[in-house]
Amino acid sequence: MAGLGVGLIGTGYMGKCHALAWNAVRQIFGDVERPRLVHLAEANADLARVRASEFGFEKATGDWRDLLADPEVQVISVTTPNQFHAEMAIAALQAGKHVWCEKPMAPALADAERMLAAARASGRVAIMGYNYIQNPVMRQIRALIEDGAIGDINHVRVEIDEDFMADPQALFYWKSEASSGYGALDDFAVHPLSLLWFLFGHVEAVIADMVKPYAERPLAEGGRRAVENHDIASVLMHLGGGISAVLMANRSAWGRKGRIALQIFGSKGSILFDQERMNEFELYQASGAPAEQGYRKILSAPVHKPYDRFIPAPGHGLGFNDLKIIECRELHRAIAGENYSAIDFANGLQIERSVHAMAQSFSEQRWVSVPKG
Amino acid sequence: MAGLGVGLIGTGYMGKCHALAWNAVRQIFGDVERPRLVHLAEANADLARVRASEFGFEKATGDWRDLLADPEVQVISVTTPNQFHAEMAIAALQAGKHVWCEKPMAPALADAERMLAAARASGRVAIMGYNYIQNPVMRQIRALIEDGAIGDINHVRVEIDEDFMADPQALFYWKSEASSGYGALDDFAVHPLSLLWFLFGHVEAVIADMVKPYAERPLAEGGRRAVENHDIASVLMHLGGGISAVLMANRSAWGRKGRIALQIFGSKGSILFDQERMNEFELYQASGAPAEQGYRKILSAPVHKPYDRFIPAPGHGLGFNDLKIIECRELHRAIAGENYSAIDFANGLQIERSVHAMAQSFSEQRWVSVPKG
Amino acid sequence: MAGLGVGLIGTGYMGKCHALAWNAVRQIFGDVERPRLVHLAEANADLARVRASEFGFEKATGDWRDLLADPEVQVISVTTPNQFHAEMAIAALQAGKHVWCEKPMAPALADAERMLAAARASGRVAIMGYNYIQNPVMRQIRALIEDGAIGDINHVRVEIDEDFMADPQALFYWKSEASSGYGALDDFAVHPLSLLWFLFGHVEAVIADMVKPYAERPLAEGGRRAVENHDIASVLMHLGGGISAVLMANRSAWGRKGRIALQIFGSKGSILFDQERMNEFELYQASGAPAEQGYRKILSAPVHKPYDRFIPAPGHGLGFNDLKIIECRELHRAIAGENYSAIDFANGLQIERSVHAMAQSFSEQRWVSVPKG
Amino acid sequence: MAGLGVGLIGTGYMGKCHALAWNAVRQIFGDVERPRLVHLAEANADLARVRASEFGFEKATGDWRDLLADPEVQVISVTTPNQFHAEMAIAALQAGKHVWCEKPMAPALADAERMLAAARASGRVAIMGYNYIQNPVMRQIRALIEDGAIGDINHVRVEIDEDFMADPQALFYWKSEASSGYGALDDFAVHPLSLLWFLFGHVEAVIADMVKPYAERPLAEGGRRAVENHDIASVLMHLGGGISAVLMANRSAWGRKGRIALQIFGSKGSILFDQERMNEFELYQASGAPAEQGYRKILSAPVHKPYDRFIPAPGHGLGFNDLKIIECRELHRAIAGENYSAIDFANGLQIERSVHAMAQSFSEQRWVSVPKG
Structure with missing residues (x-):
């Protein structure tokens, strides 16, 4: 059987990450055919x-629609800026291609809904690029929770913090425009929401507070411009099953580089995780001798599947790009009609509904229920 | 000049801590007279x-009112359960004694208000036992903030977590009764609120969510009883000066023993602290070579006053009880009419107003402004 | 029964620490009489x-020999510089006083041997001030080892590092003189040796390497003077029972403030400890589900006796000075003829024999057996 | 220009790692041609x-000598067990191929010397697979040292610890045979030695102690067999320039999974690193305000080249396999005749000379100078 014919739209941060994953997935896993890197589109x-040439694709184009017409392309990676996702993903699905789309779906909820509709109409696979749920450590955390290792979960805290918007002297750019979205909630807080979904299912109700640390930013041409969205968001949440949660997102958090910190409390223990140290997590279990209880720091290891496909020795560490290779393997399962672990457009849309509910709760200063799809 | 004549009411956790402080304050600081441990009261x-006999007090009584009548007693430590604070502190002040009262002031706001009124009427010193602000590390954090080391503060997160209520099989006891207060907010969340006051002043507006991890608990006599208050509270807050904050309190947080974790974000850097490692803090400054920026872990040292009064070598570590000795020195300053750093009844009352506003915001499911005293 | 009558010689770093301990020991433990702080000697x-006056002693003198003649003094704390220990301790013992002497015994082995002889001849208690073995965490580590929690120990590493000699521009002072001893080995490496003794017994054979990071140092009067001893020492060691060990001491280790780091490896697990975080340790046990094995960080708690005598809540933390209070309680046991846990002159001498053997092994560039007392 | 024609011998742990690197190097770096995966050899x-098929090689063979005769193969990865390195690498060089050989060179020093001779005679590139020196963090550490960020280095400690030999009940296998080498020193301690070489140059003199934690191990067929080499080694060392060092290696260190911990002390600061957290390091500089000095934890970031070729965002993390891709890029430089950063056979041999000197120092119980090549 031949490998999947791959089209790639966009070659930036995530475009390269997809290319690496397509290129490595067979070497790592062995049990999928090597994808054919068929056609690559860039703006130019x-x-x-x-x-x-760099990524090893056979054909190149300045017009992404060429990929739709290419019969050798079976699946398209959409890795362009968020505002283009809807148009491209829908067109790809309508052209009969499977879609692997970077998160989030689209700034406007209506566009995201159209994406899901297109996916359903097409009968094709449509998967979002929420890579953090693919971490073997995160899978182990889910397995522990499912096994009752920390009892019934009652409270969760999750923080996502980076400092790419922390410098008040940095020039105004599009990320501070209202048209790009709400700020920290869009394309940033969706990551911890993907983890919450993976572990606990969807959010039910929210109330958010949002802050502009800097009211305005300097312009390249001189003068200053008012910032139109919020770099900091804090949200009280109710998950299902009586779990309360707090979500905190800060993209102006000096010193934080890739922090996604989880604290999960249950009736028999608790679990801690931080993406900045993505190869470890901490487990506390209220059992055994009281004088010996404490948080156990567990390093990622071959026993945490599929770490073993990368390295046979424990504690040696996966990298950020490796998570996308695992996601690519899951995409193969989805296309093959097998059980898979990834966020499809239906669940992706629900994540975005919760983001919009947060924004609404902030503007209306009240708790808002997240509508169900 | 003779040392202060001390009365102590209560000899439990905090009573012993006060006795240790009174006994050691002159040895440590040298610049106050040795207090006379005059009169100790217990229930029996x-x-x-x-x-x-153990604590070195000259007189003992089963009736705390004996201390009021004792002319040798000039200052009274009130360390009994919270519901007794108001009666005792007010009586002591009316008897012309200075008062050092453990936190919080009282479960009912009206009682706390009466305590402040009594303090004002008496002309005596009335100080609350918020010891965590006395940590030399915390003083250094405040100095850094005041010096602009991390620029203008825009966001703060603070968590207080312990696990003394984490076991669902633990028997129902008075801490789960509504009469004892709101749960995690009372006598627990007031600690991080004292830190926020110390660093940023008082809270302006709040909205809280509260959770019962266990709806009921077993009774010693068999059967189960419904839990009447909330072991978990999460609060969105506005401090002054446009600072947003999140307060999280969980007294059923398995694995946490004495966690009071602060994250402070500013326009030029950030600061981290955790009471479980009370002899260190972390400072990130967005300056210097980009390849060398990172959180600096700073160990407590003689240069962080008054650590030097305890130990002349850095990194050797103070303990929890040492903070009370520093507080005792501040109390001496207050009594001497000098500048001091401690939480008086006026500021203590304002902390409790914020707690009651949190409870109100939860029951009314809306943002509530904290009334000013 | 009356409390012990205490004499104190020296009031610097350790002198104050002893005074604090004598003053607090009854408050903390309750089961010893309050010592009488009788007589204090300083050089002036x-x-x-x-x-x-500051420390609460009744009498003061500029001549330490006055304490010998004072019939109210039963026990003398010797906290002067190392070169005075022998003369003072021996005189005190000969005068019928118990002695609590700071470590090490004496720069010259012959003097240390005379101290032991005097102790034996006197029939009095003679205890060294090795406070780190009194940490409840260290006691728990010993209990775990004795219980076989990590199986048979086969390898140990211990590091002691501070940076008080790290600045090459710091002026030459007596600690760089040969007469003060070997450098890092004296009065510094003896601390980790006390821990090794506490956990594993005495050292059997050694080979050391020593280094002068700075060949000379500036003089206050201008010019420079050659450094006469070594600020860095590294030692391979054989303990009893086939345990190999490495001892590393560096008093010019920039960034280290009070590090005494232990790594203990056994056939079933391992244990880690660092004095800079003296209220925690880490335990790894090779048992349970492989996917859940990791180092457990255990916080000090009331269950680790006698932490409970200081604080009833876990994770709140003892300080450096608290260890001396525990040591003082052990001294009381020794004087009362009870079982106690402290390092007497016989074991103290054996520690110093191992130090001298290290120095010999360095000068002779060969392994040296430590002679047994 | 066409990409390099690649032959691969061995497809285990390191064989797969090489295959991944060859496959990804052009995608990551862009500035080398995509290698052609020509010919793969396995035992069977x-x-x-x-x-x-899995790794994407065009041809397969059960006889590695087929690669020598393949004119399309220009460079051969040798990733077989250590005892085969010499034969294969020498044959490859003699056949005119470049060689990329996993570490160490060979169990016997004479074989390693023949490998170097063959490399010199061939005029081909011969590089060892010491991947840990390729970590962008390690390059940054070297740059800091070279820039004098921590002054003149005077002391270094390095530990390598894993627990793959820690279980005394694990069956005897070839790693415990004398024919496989000295134990912890071979193919394990060479990793930290590669780091020492990268940072400080070669070792000058050594004295080692070695230990067998378990004298014998069970046999699959029943009974027990004596262990013939040492799982634990500790070494005092002199590097050049007056730097003293301690090397510790323990392959029976329960709890350690991939620890390679470096401590580097200089006259102005110190640096810490641990491979188990390979995306961060700590830097202490004795400058600035004393109240603010501390270890700075620096996360890997695009500014640490060539991290930027993998990920444009800081703190997201490389993995173990990524280091081999960087090494592969350096190999390309070497083959192109450019400056490169990797360990060639000459430096690889010198590392092994130091290992043999350690073994000799242990058997003769004395310091041994490492002969220079």
Whole structure:
């Protein structure tokens, strides 16, 4: 059987990450055919040719619609800026391609809903690129929770913090425009929401507070411009099953680089995780001798599948890019009609509904229920 | 000049801590007279005699009012359960004694208000036992903030977590009764609120969510009883100066023993602290070579006053009880009419107003402004 | 029964620490009589009076021999510089006093041997001030080892590092003189040796390497002077029972403030400890589900006796000075003829024999057996 | 220009790692041609075919000598067990191929010397697979040292610890045979030695102690067999420039999974690193305000080249396998005749000379100078 024919739209941060995953997935897992890197699209044909050469794609184009017409392309990675996701993903699905789309779906909820509708109409696989749920450590955490290792969960805290918007002297750019979304909630807080979904299911009700640490930012041409969205968001939440949660997102958090910190409390123990140290987690169990109870720091290891496909020795560590390879393997399962672990458009849409509910709760200063799809 | 004549009411956890502080304050600081440990009260006269002997008090009584009448007593430590604070502190002040009262002031706001009124009427010193603000590390954090080391503060998170209520099989006891207060908010969340006051001043507006991890608990006599208050509370807050904050309190947090974790974000850096490692804090400053920026872990040292009064070598570590000795020195300053750093009844009352506002915001499911005294 | 009559010689770093311990031991433990702080000696009579007032001693003197003649003094704390220990301790013992002497015994082995002889001849208690073995965490570590929690021990590493000699521009002072001893080995490496003794017994054979990070240091009067001893020492060791060990001491280790780091490896697990975080330790046990094995960080707690005598809540933390209070309680046991846990002169001498063997092994560049007393 | 034609011998742990690197190096770096995965050899022809398919190699063989005769193969990865390195690497060089050989060179020093001679005679590139020096964090540490960020280095400690030999009940296997080498020193301690070489150059003199934690191990067929080499080694060392060092290696260290811990002390600061958290390091500099000095934890970031080729965001983390991709890029430089950063056979041999000197120092119980090549 031949490998999947792959099209790639976009070659930035996530575009390269997808290319690496497509290129490595068979080497790592062995049990899928090697994908054919068929066709790569960039905004500019020259850049497309350069990237196609670097990434090992056979064809290059400056017009992403060329991929739709390419019969050798079976699946398309959509890794362009968020505002283009809807148009591209829908067109790809309508052209009969499977879609692997980076998160979030789209700034506007209506666009995200159209994406789901297109996926359903197409009968094709449509998967979101929520890579953090693919961490073998995160899978182990879910297994522990399911096994009752820390009893019934009653409270969760999750923080996502980086400092790419922390410098007040940094020039105003599109991420501070209202058209790009709410700020920290969009394309940033969705990551911890993907973890919450993976572990506990969808959010039921929310109330958010949002803050602009800097009311305005300097312009390149001189002068200053008012910031239109919020770099900091804090949210009280109710998950299902009586679990209360707090979500905190801060993209102006000096010193934080890739922090996604989880604290999960249950009736028999608790679990801690921080993406900045993605190869470890901590487990506390209220059992055994009282003088010997404490948080256990567990390093990622071959026993945490599929770490073993990368490295046979424990404690040696996966990297950020490796998570996308695991996600790519899950995508293969989805396309093959097997059980898979990834966030499809239906669940992706529900995550975005919770984001919009948060924004609404902030503007109306009240608790808001997240509508169900 | 003679040392202060001390009366002590209560000899439990905090009573012993006060006795240790009174006994050591001159040895440590050298610049106050040795207090005279005059009169100790316990609920039971026999126990009072035992404790007076152990703690080095001259007189013992089973009736705390005996201390009011004792002309040798100039200052009274009130360390009894919270519901007795108001009666005792007010009587002591009316008897012309200075008062050092453990936190919080009282379960009912009206009682706390009467305590402040009594303090004002008496002209005596009335100080609350918020010891965590006395940590030399916390003083250094405040100095850094005041010096602009991390720029303008825009966001703060504070968590207080312990696990003394985490076991669902533990028997129902008075801490789960509504009469004891709201649960995690009372006599627990007031600690982080004291830190927020120390660093940023008082809270302006709040909205809280509260949770009962266990709806009922077993009774010693068999059967089960419904839990009447909340072991988990999460609060969105506005401090002054445009600072947003999140307060999280969980007294059923398995694995946490004495966690009071602060994250402070500013326009030039950030600061981290955790009471479980009370002899260190972390400072991130967005300056210097980008390749060398990171959180600096700073160990407590003689340069962080008054650590030097305890130990001349850095990194050797103070203990929990040492903070009370520092507080005792501040109390001496207050009595001497000098500048001091401690939480008086006026500021203590304002902390409790914020707690009651949190409870109100939860029951009314809306943001509530904290009334100003 | 009356409390012990206490004499104190020296009021510096350790002198104050002893005074605090004598003053607090009854308050903390309750089961010993309050010591009488009888007589304090300093080099200068005026300073002696000041310190006696601060520390609460009844009498003050500029001549330490006055304590020998004072019939109210039953036990003498010797906290002067190392070169005075022998003369003072021996005289005190000969005068019929019990002795609590700071470590190490004496720079010269012959003097230390005379101290032991004097102790034996006197029939009095003679205890060394090795406070780190009194940490409840260290006691728990010993209990775990004795219980076989990590199986048979086969390898140990211990590091002691501070940076008080790290600055090459710091002026030459007596600690760099040969007469003060070998450098890092004296009065510094003896601390980890006390821990090794506490956990595993005495050292059998050693080979050391020593280094001068700075060949000379500036003089206050201008010019430079050659450094005469070694600020860094590294030692391979054989303990009893086939345990190999490595001892590393560096008093010019920039960044280290009070590090005494232990790593203990056994056939079933391992244990880690660092004095800079003296209220916690880590335990790894090779048991249970492989996917859940990891180092458990255990916080000090009331269940680790006698932490409970200081604080009834776990994770709140003892301080450096508290260890001396525990040591003082052990001294009381020794004087009362009870079982006690402290390092007497016989074991103290054996520790110093191992130090001298290390120095010999360095000068002779060969393994040296430690002679047994 | 066409990409390098690659031959791969061995497809285990390191064989797969090489295959991943060859496959990804152009995607990551963009500035090298995509290597052609030409010919793969395994012990068994069937397995070779399976692995060639998985790894994307064009041809497969059960006889590694087929690669020597293949004109399309220009460079050969040697990833077989250590005892085969010499034969294969020498044959490859003699056949005119470049060689990328996993560490160490060979159990016998004479074999390693023949390998170097063959490399020199061939004029081909011969590089060892010491991947840990390729970590962007390690490069940053070297740059800091070279820039004098911590002054003149005077002392270094390095530990390598894992627990794959920690279980005394594990069956005897070839790693406990004398023919496999000295134990912890071979193919294990060479990793930290590669770091020492990278940072400080070669070792000058050594004295080692070695230990067998378990004198014998059970046999599969019943009974027990004596262990013939040492799982624990501790070494005092002199590096050049007056730097003293301690090397500790323990392959029976329960709880350690991939620890390679470095402590580097200089006249102005110190640096800490641990491979188990390979995306961070700690830097202490004795400058700035004393109240603010501390270890700075620096997360790997794009500014630490070539992290930026993998991920454009800081703190997201590389993995163990990524280091081999960087090494592969350096190999390309070497083959292109450019400056490169990797360990060639000459430096690899010198590392092994130091290992043999350690073993000699242990058997002769004396310091041994490491002969220079």
